[in-house]
Amino acid sequence: MAVATAAAAMMAIPAQAEENVLNLYSARHYQTDEAMYAEFTKQTGIKINRVDADDAGIIARLKAEGAASPADVVMLVDAARLAVANDQGLFQPIQSAKLDEAIPANLRADKGPQGVTWTGFSTRARVIVYDPLRVKAEDVATYAQLADPKLKGMLCTRTGSHPYNLSLFATVIEQMGDQKGEAWLKGLVDNMARSPKGGDTDQIRGVASGECGVAITNSYYAARLVASSKPEDRAVMEKVRVVFPNQGTTGTHVNIAGAGVAKHAKHKEAAVAFMEYLASPFAQEYFANGNNEFPAAKGMKLDNPALKAIGGDNFKAETVPLGVVAKNMTKVQQMLDRVGYK
Numbered sequence: 478m479a480v481a482t483a484a485a486a487m488m489a490i491p492a493q494a495e496e497n498v499l500n501l502y503s504a505r506h507y508q509t510d511e512a513m514y515a516e517f518t519k520q521t522g523i524k525i526n527r528v529d530a531d532d533a534g535i536i537a538r539l540k541a542e543g544a545a546s547p548a549d550v551v552m553l554v555d556a557a558r559l560a561v562a563n564d565q566g567l568f569q570p571i572q573s574a575k576l577d578e579a580i581p582a583n584l585r586a587d588k589g590p591q592g593v594t595w596t597g598f599s600t601r602a603r604v605i606v607y608d609p610l611r612v613k614a615e616d617v618a619t620y621a622q623l624a625d626p627k628l629k630g631m632l633c634t635r636t637g638s639h640p641y642n643l644s645l646f647a648t649v650i651e652q653m654g655d656q657k658g659e660a661w662l663k664g665l666v667d668n669m670a671r672s673p674k675g676g677d678t679d680q681i682r683g684v685a686s687g688e689c690g691v692a693i694t695n696s697y698y699a700a701r702l703v704a705s706s707k708p709e710d711r712a713v714m715e716k717v718r719v720v721f722p723n724q725g726t727t728g729t730h731v732n733i734a735g736a737g738v739a740k741h742a743k744h745k746e747a748a749v750a751f752m753e754y755l756a757s758p759f760a761q762e763y764f765a766n767g768n769n770e771f772p773a774a775k776g777m778k779l780d781n782p783a784l785k786a787i788g789g790d791n792f793k794a795e796t797v798p799l800g801v802v803a804k805n806m807t808k809v810q811q812m813l814d815r816v817g818y819k
Contacts, residue, residue, distance in 0.1 A: 496744060497523050497524065497747075498523060498525075498526060499523050499525050499526070499550065499747045499751055500526050500547045500743075501514075501525055501526065501527045501528070501548075501550050501552065502530070502535045502538070502539065502550070502551045502552065502739070503527055503528070503529055503551075503552040504530065504531055504532045504535055504554050505554060505734065507767035507768055508767070509766060510764070510767050513763035513764060513767075514527070516760070520754070521747075521754075523747050523750070523751070525751075528548075532553045532554060532555065532640075533558075535551060536558070536561065536562050536565070539551065539739065539740075540565065540567070544741045546740075547743065548739040548741070548742065549742040549743065549748040549751075550736055550737070550742070550748045550751055550752065551568065551736060551738075553735065553736070554734040555641065555644065555732060555733070555734070556597070556640075556732050556733050556735070556799040556802065557640035557643045557644050557803065558640055559586070559595045559737065559803070560804075561806075562595075563586060563595055563737070566740060567737075567740050568737035568738060568739065568740060569739070569742065569745075570589055570592035570594050571592045571593060571594075571738050571745075571748075571749050572592040573592070573593075573752065573753055575753040575756065576752060576753060576756055578775075579756035579757075579774045580596055580597065580598070580756055580773055580774060580775070581796075582798065583797065583799060584596070584600065584731075584735075584799060585597060585735075585799070585800065586737075586799075586803075587798065587800035587801070595735050596735050596736060596737070596755075596756075597735040597773045598733070598734060598736060598755045598760075598761070598764050598773050598774075599734045599761075599768070599772060599773050600731040600733050600765075600770060600794070601695045601697050601732055601733075601734075601770045601771065602695070602696040602721060602730065602771070602789065602792065602794070603644075603645045603693060603694075603695060603729065603730040603731070603732065604694060604695070604696050604721055604787075605617045605620075605623070605693060605719070605720040605722055606680065606681050606692045606694055606699065606717050606718070606720075607690065608684050608685075608689070608690050608691070608716070608717060609717075609718050611690040612690050612691055614718065614720060616628070617720050617722070618720060618722060618724070618725070619722050620645070620661075621649075621653075623664070623668065623691065624662075624664025624665050625664070625668075626664075626667070626668070628690065628691060629667065630669075630670055630690075631668060631670050632668040632669050632670055632689065633669070633670050633671060633680045633683045633684070633688065633689035633691070634669075634680060635673055635676055635680060636673045637813045638810060638813060641677070641695060641732065642693070643806055643810065644730070644732045644802060645693070645732075646658075646662065647802045647803070647805035647808075647809045648730050648795060648802050649661065649730070650809060650812070651801060652727055658812070659812045659815065659816065662812055662813060662818055663816040666816050666818050670683075670690065671688065671689075672819055673818070677694035678694075678701070678702070680692035680693065680694050681702065681713060681714075681717060682713055685713040695732070696769070696770075696787065696789055697768050697769035697770055699714065699787050700781070700784050700787060700789070701769055701783070702714045704769070719787040719788055721793075723795070724793050727797075728792075728793040728794045728796065729793065729794055729795060730795055731771075733773065734764070735773075736752060736755065756774050757774075758774070758777065761773070761774045761777050762777075762780070765777075766781055769781060769783055769784055771784070
């Protein structure tokens, strides 16, 4: 499936007279997901109608449509964005023993009396990439060390307010406390090799080119380069090393791609069934490997050579609940403004 154009992605879903249908608003655009959706239809007879857009576009559309929205399930690709949608009342809580059993509690929204509003279905690690010619592995073994003055002039990141960084920063500050956490953010600013810019792949390339000595990236960006058919991409990864931070303490920060049942879902039963299906072993394999991510469900084993190549086959992940982390987002953004993190 080619990624839909913006116009096509946002076109209206036609009204459905039958009930055997599910309307999915998705920020995921991976060919491997097609087989996952097809298997759900095969198992249940429920047809999936999909709208593809980015997270911001989906959230804006849901708000504009209000109670008239045909969306049944909303799939987003970051805990911070899921938290935004949740705070704006775009999800409804659901009760599901199957999801409670399959997905660890720290990868879901906090459970209220009516249930859980969103659930993570795949994870990615926020890792450190460094130049072994300039930086020692032991000097970047933790996120805290990124603020060490010995790395002055070496650090590269994307913008601090990007959701991937906000989720990481909110987690670190949850662990450090506000005062130490803000000092840590100031240390990151002091160590910048350049003003934050670009995406995560740009940070990896910056380390490989010598512009940066160390950078922060999601694990799947590194795995993509490892698995690339382009020799120049693989050459980038030959020049850098990857660290899964905090292995001796709190574990590496993980973020999620996840979903929730839309506030005004017209096919709630089908929506809950689809959410439960996403936690199944079949769906977990497609959900994770379609973007070089890790399964979220308990008991799933990694079967991804690219992730194994960067050390992702056996690492300790943090257990700070993402629902708690999401509550720190506004506070963290204010800290970023105070320390001048662009």
